[in-house]
Amino acid sequence: MGHEQTVAALLKRFGRTYADEAGITLRDTPAPLYRLLVLTTLSSVRISADLAVAAARELSAAGLRTPKAMAASRWQARVDALGRAHYVRYDESTATALGRGADLLLDRWHGDLRRLRDEADGDPARIADLLREFPRIGPVGAGIFCREAQAVWPSLRPSFDERTLRAAADLGLPDTPSTLAALTPPDDLARLAAALTRASLSHTRPGELLAA
Template sequence: MAEGPSKTVRDRAERLLAAGGETYAHEAGIRLRDKPSPLYQLLVLSTLLSARITAHIAVDAAREIFTAGWRTPRAVADASWQELVDALGRAHYRRYDESTATALHEGAELLIDRWHGDLRRLRKEAGGDPARIRQLLQEFPRIGPVGAEIFCREAQGEWEELCPAFDRRALDGAEKNGLPKDPDRLAASVAPQDVPRLAAALVRSTL
């Protein structure tokens, strides 16, 4: 029987949760559930976070998009390119605003055409294989390996086959904070429902 995490490890993990354990999805106003609209909103957020831009600006840009009512792929596809550019600009998402507006439009159309607007169909196509989920996510514009990891890190509470999902930055945070870098041991340091929050807290600790 594997030995559980020490009290020191659990205490360190709990301190991290208390200090910065809000997921980026929650910060962006996404009530994440295994349903089409919130999963799509997480995809939008992952797209925004994939650019070389600070996380808080990306989160603010997501909020601007959702506040405008663009919470589904159909809504984003129907919005004008200029409307998306303007929303990104209000959040100071500069330099990448025009290319990101294009990526969001194209990504919405891809999701509608291939998976009928429902990322759960992408999950089904992947057959429960986390590597395949990551591969399929990278078919969306602007979503590369980093963006796919961001999506999986945040979605692992809803798609259990992704757990544990700690990307390179989260594992760097684990090392910095004296926590195990092994994903399974790291996940075991908190309650199962807190694993996505721990991943977010670890990322924040590196910023």
Template sequence: MSPAADDDARSTALEVLERLGRTYADEAGITLRDKPAPLFQLLMLSMLFSAPISAEAAVASLREIREAGWRTPERLLDSTWQQRVDALGRGGYRRYDESTANYLTDAATLLQERYRGDLRRLRDEADGDPAAVKKLLQEFPRIGPTGADIFCREVQQVWPGLRPQIDAKVRAGARKAGLPTNADDLAALVAGDDLARFTAALVRLDHED
């Protein structure tokens, strides 16, 4: 890439970041930190995104879960199945509300039993390797490759060892913006601490008409 093209790419990247640079975790009300509770909430959000449903419904449903007070696996396991179904319904999570109510219970149970409620132990078990982190994430119900990509794309904000997380949806947004799709070249366009917002911005851009 020539210096002029590099400057143009940086300018475009900053424009995309300024206009659309909000993580989905932030939109859902999660103040993401390297702590058990917000990491669990991000896991739930990634599960909600993994069904064929709108991003708006997934975000709204996670907000309902948070407002119900189920921000830790312990609190979620104290809720009833019907309470979870109702919360998902209020968020617009139709057609998948009943099955997802069960998946949330199973995920919280697995997190408690295997990682004592702390996803940082999953990261440590994977020795910080991004591919290993994604493989372990896919042991949670409904989390497939796409859900694991979503979690890692967002969590790179507080797990810098996973950077850069540039998945297929991010590359699609980059192509739409006329930006490079190579992970290292794309990540070099913004500061490391802005990378989670930048990748979210590119995903949002890809979803625009």
């Protein structure tokens, strides 16, 4: 299987972003970008991606879709929403992190992550550094946010973290961001990053892609 065939098979089988799975229609506007930040916070602990997505959906259903709503919510209400998604091991600490993160976003960037991007002059490394100022978000979390946000922030492209690059190598694909990005249109890079992550989590082998 050639590289282009492998990428096409990956996108067909696994090419749904985690934002999309969490019900986030990602746009370069404050509310969906904040919901992606919430999903990133939820994903930044040792917990399954499915549970993180379910928790993001539950928080959204509870009306916690903006930093103002999150900051104004009761801590117990956040814990309860996480519990409904069975996100129970880290529910209390994550509820605290979400509240503090919302306060930081409101105080420093007026609730708008585009201001964070502008403060960084669109530089991917600086964006990642600023994201790491949010509670719970470390290098892995910053990578999660950037690989999803590249769908609407072109300055982040190509954004592939260590896990996606290892997955690419395991599937016989180029394992540097620029060579990997050359295999698909720019608008599909976020989907490719998600597909590689999903392939890694499911331990998919190259031959299994064509079989699917």
